Amino acid sequence: MSVWASSERWFDRRASWAGRRAAVALLLGLTWLVLVPAMALAAPRRANLILHAARLGAPISATQFGAFLEEINHSGDGGLYAELVRNRDLKEDPNAPIWWSQFTTGHSTGSIALDSTQPLTSANPLSLRLSIGAVAPGKSVGVANWGYWGVPVRPSTSYRVSFFAKSSRPSSGVLSVSLVRLLDGKVWASAKVKAITNAWARYTAVIRTPSGIPPSLTNRFVISTSDSADSGSTMWFAMVSLFPPTYQGLANGFRIDLMQKIAALHPGYFRIPGGNYLEGENPATRFDWKTTLGPIEDRPGHDNTAWGYWSQDGIGLLEWLELAEQVQAQPILAVYDGYSLDGIVTPPEALAPYVTDALDEIQYAIGPTSSPWGAQRAADGHPAPFNVKMIEVGNEDNLDPSGSYDAYRYAAFYDAIKANYPQLRIVATAPVTHRPMDVLDEHFYHDTPSYFAAHAHTFDHVTRHGPKIIVGEYAATTASPTGTMSGALGEAAFLTGIERNADLVVGASYAPLLTNVNEPNWYTNLIGYNGLTSFVSPSYWVLKMFATNHGRRLIASRLTGGHGTLFEVASRSLSHTYVLLVNDSGLTQTINVRLTDTRRGVRGGTATVLAGNPSSVNTLSNPNAVVPAVHRLRGLGSQFPLVLPADSLTALNLHTS
Missing domain, CATH: 2.60.120.260 (Galactose-binding domain-like)
Structure with a gap:
């Protein structure tokens, strides 16, 4: 089965929104390891989970869970970029000094x-x-x-x-x-x-x-x-x-509370700048990185036609790269490839300047200071090269009906980049046949949480003879400005498949990452804020639980019985075994957990549980409606019962040997 054969996984972010559906099951607290709630909807159904600690599977990539940011929802201006003056360059309206x-x-x-x-x-x-x-x-x-x-x-x-x-x-x-x-x-x-x-x-x-x-x-x-x-x-x-004060004191830097929330996700990569913002409605309004360098008074800014507001370009290419560096994430650098949202395709004879721009951009990011653009990076205050290992060519080029991406655009960039930087991996944004794809970027959006649960095993059946996969954008679009608990649980089921197939899927990131609640462009987002405070969604907690509860290698596991809506993935590193369990149903379920190939079984650890009403959302006024609870575990041995609340995500961090 080819993972890119099903077009339903791609969602055109320019299309209108479909209707929404919310789950209605009640979410309960952790059982057995803590107190069993008296309001359980049904008697637990017994399931069995066997963890084979010595049967190691694929390594889990350092980029397994990452982040993606574009200028949308005032994610940059009026958001992460710490500047408090609006319209400082006086270009938001050519006829009046608005704001x-x-x-x-x-x-x-x-x-x-x-x-x-x-x-x-x-x-x-x-x-x-x-x-x-x-x-x-x-x-x-x-x-x-x-x-x-x-x-x-x-x-x-x-x-x-x-x-x-x-x-x-x-x-x-x-x-x-x-x-x-x-x-x-x-x-x-x-x-x-x-x-x-x-x-x-x-x-x-x-x-x-x-x-x-x-x-x-x-x-x-x-x-x-x-x-x-x-x-x-x-x-x-x-x-x-x-x-105001900025994160780590960067002079032209970022808002502290938002950066702290991003850093807490431990993103392995940061896909930047990417998205429709990279493309613009036309080539003139693309992210033209060369105009975003240097002192702010020398940056002209540009009309962010993709999302309908002016971008001051205070976050220029240097700042995008510094953003990834500050949270210790590997930048995945996206380059403009001659296609914009208006559907105009750059013909072959006019593509060369954009290829040159891409090569110059890569040189700015990783070139030696003896090179022209490496010297410019040093002059801009960052002599050391950035840790860029992947280049993404374009954005959602599957939406180009002309076929030009496969016919000549991807090939032009692939050939030029590989000739100059053979060590870099190239990320394609649509399937191609005329050149290799090191990595293919797939996007998953849907307004039904069950869609994501249904795709929890999609990657189990994908050939290992094709490119690696990165899920550069995913989200259950269940509410605005951030999503519901039910949407988060659907995503959690999906992420078990992402991690379980770490040999194929090298990364996943939620999108969009940020939204100013005063003017969201996109329906469902991960982190919301106004100028003073911020909050995270249930989906944020799901992503954080996955990003912070995995080992270096997968281990073999087998789940049998139960209601049929249980999902799991297990891994280990040295003396820790990690298990993530999703109970995506309205029924409390009991699991018998058994570890093999351990000398002393489970000596202790923690159970982190995310639970709440399926329709619950976090807001500025109630930021903790849905938050995980952490419980200490002691002396469980090699076999123990675990009762999973209805509609819950549980992350086990077990001390094993």
Whole structure:
């Protein structure tokens, strides 16, 4: 059976959403190892699981469970990218400075407008003009930014401010940079910036909030003058930036709470940037990596036509690679291959520049500093090469009806990359016949959890004589903005098949990874957030349980009996045996677990159990509706009974010898 023969596994993310169905069974807590719930729906049905600890199977890949991120749902701007100023490059609307407003107190007057006559750089030719009417005594005039649905303010926090500015006069008054509450204009904290001159210059400051203030989101960031001598003058501002502390202190870096959640998944790989964002609606709006390098004022940004909003490209190619590096994941670097979402296919005679771009991109990522693009990487602050071992050619090229991917596009990239970098593995995004596929990327989306359970054994029957498989995107699309417990359990059943077939399937990643709950583009996502707080879905817990509960090698196991909706996979490393068990039914089920080939059986360990109502979701207001519980195990021996709650995932980490 060919894994790519069934087109139903591919889901066109441009299509409309189908109806949704939720399971109705009740999820219960762990039994036998803890207390048996009195509300069990049915008497346990006896099953048998034999674990052959000495019969080692395939190695489990370091990339077995990974992550995938594209600029969707404000995953980057307004999400992972820590920048708090929205529309800092003033390009979200060519006709108005949206997300900006004039700021006045008392009887002061002023107005703002976009200005193309005072460019900062060729990449960013627009500036924000502040025309100051009058500065009333003791009052202020300035500009305010509203952030991404508010500017988050936290106690005892330092915020880095930077902006470019100039004045119509040789010298202005001292400027203030402030965090101001929207409701009543209360200033949470502020700092001073020296007087600006009539030439463009960069100004910096640090705003430190006091302890004891409440965390809040309904705030603005303000730059203002209180000097009456500035009355009647004009000021221009460009590339205004406000950064909170970032993950591991990276200067142009990432939001701490979101990075902590991603890092906790222990992703073996990070597929970047990928997705429709890579392609754009047309070649002009693709992810053009060369324009995303260097200082932010030299990055023009681009229209993210794939998902309908402007991308400032603060996360450029360097930052995408640093993102993977920060969570110790292997980057899978996706390159644009001449096909965009509008269906226009680059003809063979026009493809060469894109192939060259891909080779240059790879050189930037892994080339020596003696090479042109390796030298550029070093100049950008990262002389060491990144740990890139796989290159993905395009995205979802199965959706190109012309057949050009197999006919010539994939071959052009494959030949060029292999000629220059023979050590790299090439990931195809559609089946091809004219060149080898080192790895084939398959995507699984469906709105029915049972679909995923039904595919738990799909890879058992796939030939081992073809390419390796990576499930670059999967999700049970059951709710918005994040999914339900029932969807997570369907995914869990599916993941047992992913791990059990580790000799074939070298990785799997949920998609999309992130969503700002204020404006999701995609229905079901893994992690949700606003500007201040974040939460994870039941699917997140499932993925984390798989990613953190496996050994180095699979072991032989056999499951018999039971209700028929039990799924398992087992592995071991040195003195630990791992078992993941999914009971994807509304019935409590009992399993007799027996280990063979161990000297002393199970000496102890943990049982991590994820359970909850099938329709349960986590939210900003209730982030812990579904969370796993960890139970300590002691002295089980080589055989013991285990009662699995209805609709549950249990991860056993057993101390064996």
